[in-house]
Amino acid sequence: MKYLGIEPIRPRVAVFDFTCCEGCELQLANKEQTLADFLQAVEIVNFREISSTRSDSYEIALIEGSITRSDEVDRLMRIRERARVLVALGSCACFGGVNRIKNSHDLLQANREVYGDHPKPTLPVRSVKEVVEVDLEIPGCPVSKDEVERIVQHLIWDVPYHFPAYPVCLECKQRFTVCMFEQGQLCLGPITQAGCNAPCPAAGLGCWGCRGPAEEPNYDEFLAIARRRGFQEREIQERLHFFGGFEVLR
C-alpha cells in the first residue's frame, strides 16, 4: 500500500460483533484477491471471529450487529470510550436489520414460545446509533467488501467519504439489468441507496432495501408505482420494514 515510496499510517482496527449473523465481518475475510493488501493496510488488533489477539487500544472500532441485551449496551459503551472512530458495519448495526422485525411481536410471548419456563433476557432491538454516538454507517446485508475497502482507504487518508446520493436503480441501468418492475416483481431500487452495484436484480431478485433510503427518496411516487402495478399493501409494507432502514415510513 505504498504510494511514491511513502509508508502509510496503519490505523489500529478492532472488530466487534453483537446480535447478528457475523456475515458482515466475514466479508472482511472474503474478496480473497485483495485480502493480503487489506490486512496490511490496517493493523487488526481485535477480531474475535478469526483471531485470538485482544487489545483495548485501537483507533477504529467496526461494530457489527444490533443491540438486544443489557450486557451488549455496557460492552458497546466501553468500546465507544476507547475508539476514536466508531463505525456501524452492516444493516443490523445501522438500522437493527432483520432483527428489528422482532419488535413488532410480543417479546414475552416469543420468549415463552422458544424457552418455555426458562425465559432468557432480551430487549427490543436497537441500532448502534440508538445507544452510542456513531461516526460512520456502512449499510448492507451483507456489506459490500468493495465499498468497505474504499471507505477504509478514506479513513487512512483522512478524507471524507461520500456515499452515492442516487438510488440502486441507476446501478441497474449501468449493468443493463432489465427493470424488476418490468419483470413483474416488486423492487425497492427506486428509493434505496446505491453503492452495492445492484447484485440482487442482476440475479433476478427485486431490491429488498437492505441499504436503507437514498438521499431525498420520492416515497409517494414509489408507493404510487407499486400500487399501480398491483402489489398489495401487506407485501409493500413487509418489504419496506424487512431490514429496518425505512422506519421513517412507519
Place this chain on the structure above:
Amino acid sequence: MKLNCNVDVHHLTRVEGHGNIHVRVKEGKLDEARWDVVETPRFFEVMLRGMHSSSAALLTSRICGICSISHCLTSLEATEAAFGIDLPPLAHKLRMLAKHGETLQSHYLHLFFLAAPDFLGLPSAIPLLQQKPEVVEIARRLKGLGNRICDVVAGRTTHPVAFSAGGVTMRPPRQQLLELRDALLRSQDDVAATAAIFAGFEIPNFTRQTEFVSLEGEAGGEYPFIGRAMVSTDGVHKGRGDYLAMTNEFVDGNNTSKWCKLSREAFAVGAMARFNNSHALLRPEAIEAARQLGLEAVCHNPFMNNVAQLVECVHCTHEAIRLIDEVVDDDGPLAAEVEPRAGSGVGAVEAPRGILYHRYEYDEQGFIARADCVIPTTQNNLNIHLDLQALVQQLAREPGMTDTRIELLCSMLVRAYDPCISCSVH
C-alpha cells in the same frame, strides 16, 4: 503434586458467535467443565410468523453469515414441500453446485483461519502473511474458489439472491462456469498441499463414544447433502417428517442455545457424522484422502472433524466439476410454477456443520402461520459440553499439565466442531 486449575474463557475466539468455557479441577479431579452458549436470542421463528413465502428464505438465510446458502435452501425445500412443488432437474443441480461452493468456503475458512493457528502455535492466520506466505496463498485461492462458485451460481457469496421457491432465477453464464471448472481442476494441487499440511499436525489423542447423526445417503448414489431421511450410528432411521425425534430440544439454565438428544445422552452432527455414516458414498479421491490422513469410520475423536472436513473438500471439488459438466449446456427450465396453498412442509439439508431442518405451516394465501428451525450447532452443543468434561478428566490425570495447556486443548476441542453459535441461538 495433584493438579488444581481454573480456566475461564470469556467469548471464545476463532468461532462464529459467543460462547464461554469454564473449567475447574481440584486435587487432580474434575470439579466442573462447562461449555456455555451466551449468544443473544433473535427469535427468527417468531419473526417468520405472518411473513409471505417469498420472504422466508431471505429472512432465514440471515440466521447465519457462513452457511446462508444452506439456510436458504432448507427454507425453500420446506416451502416447496408445503406447496407440493417439484423442482426442475437443472434447478436442483445448480442449487447443489452452490451448496458445494458453500461447503468449500466454509470448511476452508475453518481449516485455515480458525483451526490451523492452534496447531502452528499462532493467535491467528494473520502472522502467516509474513511467516508462511505460500500457505496464505493456498488458503486464499481455495477459499476464494468456494466463494466464486457461490458468486456465479447463487448471485453472491453471502445471503444468496438467485434462488426462489420453485427453482433458481438466474442461468449462470457459460463462460464463468467453464472458468470455475478450470479453476477446480487446477485447485487439486492446492488441496493436496493442504492435506500435506494437516497430515503434519499433531491431532490430540482423545476419544469419547457418542452417536453420530446425519442425513441418509442414497444407496449406490450420492453422499448426503439435500433431503432424505435421518440415520445414526446407533441404528436410527427416520423420515424427514419425524425430525422432531432427534430435535426434542430442551432448555438449560446456562445456555441460550437449547440442547438435543436422540438415542443416548447426546449426539454429534457435521462432517464427522456424515463421514461415519456415509463414507462409502464419497468420491474415490476423497476415500483415498481419508486413508492417507488416517480417518476411519466410525471415528470417535472429535478433533478429527478437521480431517473429515478436509476429506469432504476433496469430495466437493470433484462433485462440483461433475455438476458443471452436467449443467453447462443444459438449457432446460430454471423454475417450476409456484401456487401457494395451505399446508406444512419440512426441509432438510446437511449444512457444513450438520443437519438443518426448517418446518413451516402456511395459510392458503402463502403466509407463514408457524415456523420451526433446528440448527446443527444446537444439536452439537450438549455433545461438546460432555466432550469437554471427558477431556478435562483425561487431562487432569496427565503429569505436568498446566492451566494454559488445558485452556488451549479445551478451546481446540470446541473449535474442532466449527460451531456456528449465532445460528444455534436463532
